[in-house]
Amino acid sequence: MDKVYIFGHKKPDTDSVTAAIALSYLKNKLGKNTEPRILGNINNETKFALNYFNISVPKYLNDVKLQIKDINYPKDVFIRSDATILESYHFMTKSGVSTIPVIDNEKYYLGSISMKDIARDLISGDYHILNTSYLNIIKTLNGEKILKFDENINGNLLIASYKSTTFIENVTIDHDTIIIVGDRHSIIEYAANSGAKLIILTGNANIKGEHIKIAKKNNVNIIRTKLSSLDVSKKINFCNFVSNIMNTTSVTTVNESEEVNDFIELANRTKFSNYPVIGKNNKCMGIIRLADIADKNKKKVILVDHNEPTQSVDGIEEAEILEIVDHHKLGLIGTSMPINFRNMPVGSTNSIIFLLYKENNIEIPYDIAGIMMSGIISDTLLFKSPTTTELDKEIVNKLADITRVDYEKYAMKMFEAGFSLEGRSLDDLLYADFKDFTIENKKIGIGQVSTLNIGDFKKKSNDLINLIEKVASDNNYYLVTLFVTDVKSNGSYIYYNNSAEDLVKNSFDIDSITQGHYFDGIVSRKKQIIPRIMDTLEKK
Incomplete structure (x- = not known):
């Protein structure tokens, strides 16, 4: 509720x-x-x-x-930094967005990834580098675990495309090598002996028991997949962590506490499609689009x-x-x-x-x-x-x-x-019960304060009049007045800006008036003051 x-x-x-x-x-x-x-x-x-x-x-x-948090924008539209690029692509496609925020395990905002970022990586990215997890490779390649020693897999990609003897004689494999290979047992043995980071067996290739023993001895990770070497080579870079290609610089975010009007101005100026929404403690809440503001909870x-x-x-x-x-x-x-x-x-x-x-x-x-x-x-x-x-x-x-x-x-x-006037400033006395009205397109400000000791109040009258003049001038008031109501005598003393003197006289039907004039029986702004001023202005 x-x-x-x-x-x-x-x-x-x-x-x-x-x-x-x-x-x-x-x-x-x-x-x-x-x-x-x-x-x-x-x-x-x-x-x-x-x-x-x-x-x-x-x-x-x-x-x-209205604040961003009052808008029904898509919540929980974000992806963890350790997800794969392929997962981010599918998430954006399913959600119908072209950009999603990237978060850590605690939902802290880290950056964003867009379809453009993925396309840019496919065209001009470094194909040779793989930085992901063992599990991500299993998921992306629909693979099978053969041997696992490392949670994260970070290394250089290599495809065994040469003749076996040529490959073994000319290609060096070390602990940073991730090799994609089919049922080429001599190359598999070479990779296991060389302590490769990971062997990816394509085409559901068999691996000899002796080669598994060597791999175990040298802590070599092995994954097997039904995909061909060609399919693996096309998908392997999609295994990379989203964080490898996320944008951390040229992304505009909005805070949940920001006003919607400020967001509209921002969106019209920057022209982005999606904006990550940041909540308390820099945690990501989702994304917002300009079209989302129509669905709001006032x-x-x-x-x-x-x-x-x-x-x-x-x-x-x-x-x-x-x-x-x-x-x-x-x-x-x-x-x-x-x-x-x-x-x-x-x-x-x-x-x-x-x-x-x-x-x-x-x-x-x-x-x-x-x-x-x-x-x-x-x-x-x-x-x-x-x-x-x-x-x-x-x-x-x-x-x-x-x-x-x-x-x-x-x-x-x-x-x-x-x-009691003790410790009260002039501003406090004027504005303690001050109300604005617009009457006949004229800005009117009427304050009222009550007292049991009018003597103490009169000592401040000159300074109070100066304040009233300044407030009227600085804020374009037609009338600023303060009624000081004496509870004991059941009447009020009036202070006003001098330019409105005729309005005050006509409103209370008196021929002359001075600052601090006493009106016997006038104690109600609602019934005795505002109606008189309204009648006078409306007759002009």
């Missing part, structure tokens, strides 16, 4: 992280194979909630782009707490979205097939997930109940946000009953942990 990744948006907040964990637990209880992931560093508030209920931080998910994902492609993981357009659970407005993410899309106007994604537990009759354990409660408290600002519904309040009370936690006291501790 393929693994399904469940994750929230790129700027993880407590609701998105806990929703991913809670939904993953539910799906796994229902027999699915899922894993919660995060798309960025979690904030201090989320860390507090996970630590409090003893939940591990999910692993980071960099992207869901990474399977479930989105929580978002449905905008700009807020999601890199490569989301290359993934298969199975389901979305969200409480925001509908975004621009599209799918090629119908999916489960649970969208409700509630204060937190965890409220929807709570209903999914009830619908599936799955009991919510203590730790999952705790983080779900944390997500709802965080996203509703303990019910002060206008996005809060009676359902959110009802669910928090039920989750508090499971955990036996005083949720109001717990909320204050969680907020204190999350709102």
